[in-house]
Amino acid sequence: xxxxxxxxxxxxxxxxxPHMPAPGETLAATTLDQGLGGKGANMSVAGARAGAHxxxxxxxxxxxxxxxxxxxxxxVDTRHILQSESATGHAIIAxxxxxxxxxILYPGANQALSEAQIGQxxxxxxxxxxxxMQNETNMQAEAARMGRDxxxxxxxxxxxxxxxxxxxxxxxxxxxxLNEVEAAQLQQATGKAxxxxxxxxxxxxxxxxxxxxxxxxxxxxADIPAQKVTPVDTTGAGDTFTGYVLAALDRGMxxxxxxxxxxxxxxxxxxxxxxxxxxPDLKEVxxxxx
Ligand code: RIB
Numbered sequence: 001x002x003x004x005x006x007x008x009x010x011x012x013x014x015x016x017x018p019h020m021p022a023p024g025e026t027l028a029a030t031t032l033d034q035g036l037g038g039k040g041a042n043m044s045v046a047g048a049r050a051g052a053h054x055x056x057x058x059x060x061x062x063x064x065x066x067x068x069x070x071x072x073x074x075x076v077d078t079r080h081i082l083q084s085e086s087a088t089g090h091a092i093i094a095x096x097x098x099x100x101x102x103x104i105l106y107p108g109a110n111q112a113l114s115e116a117q118i119g120q121x122x123x124x125x126x127x128x129x130x131x132x133m134q135n136e137t138n139m140q141a142e143a144a145r146m147g148r149d150x151x152x153x154x155x156x157x158x159x160x161x162x163x164x165x166x167x168x169x170x171x172x173x174x175x176x177x178l179n180e181v182e183a184a185q186l187q188q189a190t191g192k193a194x195x196x197x198x199x200x201x202x203x204x205x206x207x208x209x210x211x212x213x214x215x216x217x218x219x220x221x222a223d224i225p226a227q228k229v230t231p232v233d234t235t236g237a238g239d240t241f242t243g244y245v246l247a248a249l250d251r252g253m254x255x256x257x258x259x260x261x262x263x264x265x266x267x268x269x270x271x272x273x274x275x276x277x278x279x280p281d282l283k284e285v286x287x288x289x290x
Contacts, residue, residue, distance in 0.1 A: 001053075001128060001130070001250045001251075002052070002053040002055055002077075002125065002126070002130075002250070003044075003047050003052050003053070003055070003129070003130045003131075003132060003250055004057060004121065004129060004132070004152070005040055005043055005054055005056050005057065005058075005131075006040070006139065006143045007043055007057070007058055007132070007134060007137065008039055008041065008058065008107070008134065008136030009036075009040060009059070009064065009067050009068075009071070009088065009089060010036075010037045010038030010088070010090050010105070011034060011035075011036070011037070011067065011088055011091070012091045012093055012235070013034055013092050013093065014032065014233075014235070015029035015092070015093065016030045016031040017029055017094050017095065017096055018097065019096055020100070021094070035275060035276065035277045036070050037235070038275075039135075039157065039160075040056065040110075042236045042276050042279065043132060043239045043246070044243065045074045045075075045076060045243065046242070046243025046244050046247070047244070048074055048247075049074065049243075049279050049280065049281040050244045050261075050281075050282050051247055051282050052246070052247035052250045054077060054247075055077040055080055056076050056080065057081070057117065057122075058082075058109075058110065059083070059110065060082075060088045060089075060109050061084055061088040062087075063087065063088055064083075064087075064088030065083070068081050070276070071276075074276065074279075080117070080120075082117060084108075084109040086108045086112045087108040087109065088108055089106060089108040089110040090108065091106075093235055095235065095273075098231070101233070101234055101235050107136065107137075110136050112138070113137055113139045114139070115139060118139055118143045122146050125150055127150065127151030128151065129152050129153070130153045130246050130249065131152040131154050131155065132156070132157065133157070133169070134156070134159055134239075140156075140168065144156065144168075145172050153174050153175065153249075154174050155173065155175035155176075156169050156173045156175070156176055157178075157239070158176065158177065158186065159182065161178075161181070161185050163188075163189035163190075166186055167189065167190065174199065174200045175200065175202075176203070177203050177205070178194060178202070178204050179204065195214035195216065195221075200215075200217060201215065201216060202216065203245065205266075206226075208228075210223060210224050211223075211224045211241070211259055212224070213255050213259060215255070224260050224263055225263070226263055227264060227290035228290060229267045229268075229271050230271070231271065232270070232271060232272070232273060233273045236278075237270045238266070239275070240262075240266050240269045240280075241262045241265065241266035242262070243262075243279075244258070244261055244262035244265040244285070245259055245262040261286075264285050264286075265279075265285045267288075267290060268280045268285060
């Protein structure tokens, strides 16, 4: 089986700051690092590191070839990443000493995808494969509809949160990933709790409190505890969790086990600086002592 990821690819510029800047404040960073990121790329790398065959569908600009090379080095199938005339997406990430972040995004090539590109990629997909999207590319609803028509298991990570974007894919998705804040925002927009929207599986991450799974078929709710770690950088931890859950489901693991493994991967991730470049592999996740 395979995971098809319609996902963003960003160049992350990470600035370590003594504190988050206040409106109007000028603040010097103590360090600057550049790396591979984007919620899509992070999920693809996490899925590949967790042992899945991940086909990334996306685009970079003329200066983004290194991002594609790096995805390939990390085990991602990059045949469906196109080169666009738009600049590669990038993210300006401020990280404070507690590991909390603030992100400014420039979408660039991530918004230059076409329905034809997605159709061509998904023509190689098989029923039962997973299709995942996040809210950093265009063509989400079109892809979700195609995925549903092809018999794929369609997953959506509602980040960065936009109520209209989630509502556009709701009719087609089988699996929804949200954090606590996004779950509350979605409830406000729809008037229904996420678990009452008729989705087969809803996963809500709860930060240091772990994660919760709502099984839309049985109505069962399961809580997965979090590992205790001292965070230095939370960037990409949620994406790592999602990629690990999907890779485990793709291998046929039950949801509770998939989430428990993903929670260990996410916990390791917050102890590292960076995004796609530092996502742990399955052995590190299994061997980690918390
Ligand atoms: O979720 C973390 C990611 O958000 C970063 O890698 C950045 O590129 C933004 O997309």
